[in-house]
Amino acid sequence: MTNRYSDQDIEHYDRPRRRTRPRTKDRPTYDDAVDGVVVTVDRGRYTLLLDGHKVMAMKARPLGRKGVVVGDRVRVVGDTTGDDGSLARIVEVHERVTTLRRTADDDDPVERVIVSNADQLVIVTALADPDPQPRLIDRALVAAYDAGMQPLLCLTKADLADPETLLVTYRSLGVPWVVTERGGDLTAVRAALDGRISVLVGSSGVGKSTLVNALVPTAYRDVGVVNAVTGRGRHTSTSAFMLALPDDAGWIIDTPGIRSFGLAHVQPEKLIEAFPDLDEMTEDCPRGCTHGSDEPECGLDEAVAAGTADPLRVESFRRLLAARSEPLY
Numbered sequence: 001m002t003n004r005y006s007d008q009d010i011e012h013y014d015r016p017r018r019r020t021r022p023r024t025k026d027r028p029t030y031d032d033a034v035d036g037v038v039v040t041v042d043r044g045r046y047t048l049l050l051d052g053h054k055v056m057a058m059k060a061r062p063l064g065r066k067g068v069v070v071g072d073r074v075r076v077v078g079d080t081t082g083d084d085g086s087l088a089r090i091v092e093v094h095e096r097v098t099t100l101r102r103t104a105d106d107d108d109p110v111e112r113v114i115v116s117n118a119d120q121l122v123i124v125t126a127l128a129d130p131d132p133q134p135r136l137i138d139r140a141l142v143a144a145y146d147a148g149m150q151p152l153l154c155l156t157k158a159d160l161a162d163p164e165t166l167l168v169t170y171r172s173l174g175v176p177w178v179v180t181e182r183g184g185d186l187t188a189v190r191a192a193l194d195g196r197i198s199v200l201v202g203s204s205g206v207g208k209s210t211l212v213n214a215l216v217p218t219a220y221r222d223v224g225v226v227n228a229v230t231g232r233g234r235h236t237s238t239s240a241f242m243l244a245l246p247d248d249a250g251w252i253i254d255t256p257g258i259r260s261f262g263l264a265h266v267q268p269e270k271l272i273e274a275f276p277d278l279d280e281m282t283e284d285c286p287r288g289c290t291h292g293s294d295e296p297e298c299g300l301d302e303a304v305a306a307g308t309a310d311p312l313r314v315e316s317f318r319r320l321l322a323a324r325s326e327p328l329y
Contacts, residue, residue, distance in 0.1 A: 033075035039242040057088040070240040071116040121149045124202035128160035138323035139261040145274035153177035156207040172312040197251045204257030263324040
């Protein structure tokens with residue numbers, strides 16, 4: 001019988017060892033990297049603005065799972081000419097000044113950064129067709145305060161309804177507002193946006209894309225209509241897009257229409273910090289007090305009873321606090 005086994009070294013049959021370069025702690029310095037800002041994101045590709053021209057880029061592998069969103073200030077290497085077929089590489093994301101977050105649902109623990117480095121959240125809502133959604137407005141206000149952004153109510157279609165009906169709800173909060181109508185003058189809107197980076201959010205059909213096209217005539221954002229049966233608009237913007245206002249008057253970031261705004265990530269103590277006058281009244285609250293209307297011995301109730309706090313302002317704050325957990329529909 002022939003020998004079934006050869007006399008070759010058994011290591012001859014071992015799996016080939018991977019030949020890799022020695023590990024090193026040295027990392028590239030990217031001294032030749034240039035600064036840019038992300039203006040839109042589409043399926044893993046990032047459109048950047050570098051020195052006045054647009055560049056397509058991808059994220060470098062060392063960034064790992066670190067997300068890159070519209071508004072991020074980044075450093076880029078590679079082909080930054082912006083020519084057709086060129087592709088640069090994002091190698092660093094600068095620290096964010098502000099981050100606007102939301103969760104998909106109220107019980108979703110995963111936060112999603114919508115945009116970064118904006119200083120104003122413009123909540124666009126129609127006064128009619130479709131009807132206003134105060135709970136959605138409340139949730140957007142909570143997100144703005146949590147992000148450290150200045151909120152601005154932009155009420156559209158004032159030719160269809162009186163804005164005072166809605167404004168009376170938010171006047172005690174001190175939220176600034178502007179009012180527009182179809183084909184009307186946008187001077188007040190432009191003044192509120194001047195010199196700022198503003199994020200526009202709102203439900204579909206409220207006239208957000210129409211407003212963007214009026215502010216930036218070269219934007220060419222799609223305009224939709226409101227469904228006569230459901231009273232809701234159709235999504236026309238599919239991705240966030242950062243646009244420069246004419247005459248270097250600031251920037252606006254148009255976002256897709258929203259139908260939910262999860263706030264699972266917002267903590268009560270962070271929200272009340274946005275109201276310094278109320279925050280100082282809660283210094284003697286029991287530990288763990290959420291400052292809601294059902295909290296015993298809350299400092300806000302004591303301040304209202306003593307006449308040192310505006311009851312309407314406390315009520316409005318607690319409405320925002322409740323918006324974190326109340327169902328939207």
